Amino acid sequence: MTDYWLSKLFFDLQHDAQLVADYRADMAAVIERYRIKPEVRLALMDDDVAALSPLVNAYLLRFYFQVRGMPQDEFMARLHAMNAPGAPAPAAAKVGHG
Numbered sequence: 001m002t003d004y005w006l007s008k009l010f011f012d013l014q015h016d017a018q019l020v021a022d023y024r025a026d027m028a029a030v031i032e033r034y035r036i037k038p039e040v041r042l043a044l045m046d047d048d049v050a051a052l053s054p055l056v057n058a059y060l061l062r063f064y065f066q067v068r069g070m071p072q073d074e075f076m077a078r079l080h081a082m083n084a085p086g087a088p089a090p091a092a093a094k095v096g097h098g
Contacts, residue, residue: 003055005034006044010060013067020067049078 009031013020023030031041043051047068053061065075 001055002057003036003040005036006040006052007056007060009034009036010056010064014060014063023067049075050082053079053082 013023019030027045031044036044040052040055042048047065047070049061049065052064056064062075
């Protein structure tokens with residue numbers, strides 16, 4: 001199930017260069033502007049691809065991790081690790097709308 005506020009944050013980052021600059025300077029302050037649940041905030045701060053991926057559109061997710069500076073190879077490796085045998089279910093995946 002997607003999380004509205006997380007999606008809104010990612011969408012806003014995609015369309016607002018100043019917000020990107022603010023986010024890079026102080027993630028926590030920008031996150032505070034959105035009604036994002038604590039467990040999702042933690043996933044953002046930890047760059048937890050597995051926890052965030054079930055909550056947003058794949059294109060917004062990829063763009064977000066580009067903003068975060070995560071290399072494409074690392075992003076893809078984290079996505080593939082989610083499907084590895086025995087991979088734990090992400091905690092944030094259980095979160096409903098933000």
